[in-house]
Every structure is written in C-alpha cells, then in structure tokens.
Amino acid sequence: xxxxxxxxxxxxxxxxxxxxxxxxxxxxxxxxxxxxxxxxxxxxxxxxxxxxxxxxxxxxxxxxxxxxxxxxxxxxxxxxxxxxxxxxxxxxxxxxxxxxxxxxxxxxxxxxxxxx
Amino acid sequence: xxxxxxxxxxxxxxxxxxxxxxxxxxxxxxxxxxxxxxxxxxxxxxxxxxxxxxxxxxxxxxxxxxxxxxxxxxxxxxxxxxxxxxxxxxxxxxxxxxxxxxxxxxxxxxxxx
Numbered sequence: 226x227x228x229x230x231x232x233x234x235x236x237x238x239x240x241x242x243x244x245x246x247x248x249x250x251x252x253x254x255x256x257x258x259x260x261x262x263x264x265x266x267x268x269x270x271x272x273x274x275x276x277x278x279x280x281x282x283x284x285x286x287x288x289x290x291x292x293x294x295x296x297x298x299x300x301x302x303x304x305x306x307x308x309x310x311x312x313x314x315x316x317x318x319x320x321x322x323x324x325x326x327x328x329x330x331x332x333x334x335x336x337x338x339x340x341x
Numbered sequence: 342x343x344x345x346x347x348x349x350x351x352x353x354x355x356x357x358x359x360x361x362x363x364x365x366x367x368x369x370x371x372x373x374x375x376x377x378x379x380x381x382x383x384x385x386x387x388x389x390x391x392x393x394x395x396x397x398x399x400x401x402x403x404x405x406x407x408x409x410x411x412x413x414x415x416x417x418x419x420x421x422x423x424x425x426x427x428x429x430x431x432x433x434x435x436x437x438x439x440x441x442x443x444x445x446x447x448x449x450x451x452x453x454x
Binding site: 256257274314328331332334 | 372399431448
C-alpha cells in the first residue's frame with residue numbers, strides 16, 4: 226500500500242520567516258495531495274491541496290509544490306504568524322477503478338511553532 | 342449546514358464495556374471514514390464506507406465494527422473496550438473524487454480505564 230513520510234516532525238521558526246515541510250510518497254499512482262492543519266484540540270482542516278497534473282499551487286501565504294518524478298511534495302508558508310502554530314499533516318490518495326479517490330494515507334505530522 | 346457531527350464529545354469507559362460513537366453528515370457525501378489519533382501521532386484509518394450498505398477495513402480495524410444503513414450515518418462500535426483503544430476518534434466524509442477533500446468532525450475523546 227501507499228506509504229507517506231513527513232519531515233521534520235517538529236519545526237520552530239521566527240515570526241515572519243518561512244517554513245517548509247516535506248513529504249514523500251511511495252505509490253506513483255497517487256494523484257491527489259492535500260495538506261491539513263490541526264490546532265490543539267481541534268479537528269484537522271484542509272488548507273491547500275494539489276492534483277498530479279499541477280506542479281505548484283498558491284493561496285496567499287501558503288503554497289504547495291509537487292515533484293512527480295521524485296515522488297515528493299512540500300508545503301511552504303511565508304511570512305509566518307503566531308496563528309500558524311499547529312500540527313500539519315500531508316496526505317496522498319490514489320484512484321481505484323470505479324471508486325474514485327477513496328482513501329487518504331496521512332503522514333505522521335509536523336508540529337510547527339512560530340516564535341514571536 | 343452542520344457538516345460532520347460526532348457524538349459524544351467525551352466519554353470514559355471501563356474495560357470490557359461497549360459503546361457506539363455516532364457520526365452524521367448532511368453534505369450528501371457517499372464516502373465516510375473513521376480514524377483514530379493517538380496522542381502526538383497521526384491519523385490511522387479504522388473503517389470506511391463508499392456508500393450505504395458498503396463498508397471496508399482500514400489499517401487498524403481490530404476491536405471495532407461499523408455499519409452504514411443510510412447515506413447520512415456511519416456509527417462506530419466498540420464491543421469490548423480495551424485500554425489500547427484510548428484515543429481521539431475522528432469521523433470524516435467526502436465525495437471520493439480526485440481533488441475532493443475529506444471533511445472532519447470535531448472528534449470524540451475516549452478514555453478506557
């Protein structure tokens with residue numbers, strides 16, 4: 226099955242600096258890669274996603290890049306703010322004939338701390 | 342539009358007791374999922390369903406059962422609670438198509454003592 230590795234497990238950055246979280250996946254058939262943010266005690270919430278036919282996607286201060294050849298994708302957060310402190314999870318999904326993209330395989334998470 | 346609703350939010354069980362975690366969604370999603378999240382860890386898939394009457398095992402199904410009699414509801418049952426089942430349980434739903442995300446409920450925090 227699919228295996229998703231995520232690094233680093235913890236990351237501390239000064240407020241205003243950039244943060245980068247990287248994930249690798251094992252199954253070349255995977256074609257959908259969402260990122261979720263989970264604040265302490267809250268539900269995971271989708272912040273950005275990318276499909277395999279796109280190399281990069283941006284939404285204000287966050288961006289995701291995908292390298293299909295190397296099977297890795299990254300989350301970039303610029304001009305970090307205290308409210309960016311949370312755990313971030315990457316995930317990968319591949320289609321199954323007749324069933325679409327059923328399941329997500331999650332990475333183990335990165336705890337991001339923004340230092341004021 | 343409530344999204345994904347989970348009940349209860351918190352529960353303490355004794356070893357050997359049974360209970361059902363409820364999950365309901367009002368987005369008419371065919372796909373529903375149950376995950377568990379142990380402290381400081383990621384999300385592990387317990388069971389999922391691609392439509393009413395259809396369920397399938399995820400990574401960690403042992404000790405759990407599910408049913409899907411309607412599109413809206415996807416309850417998770419623990420028959421004989423064990424301390425290893427202490428966790429936060431998240432229900433999610435989605436359209437299951439490429440590029441469509443899963444939407445999570447607020448979770449149920451379960452302690453087995």
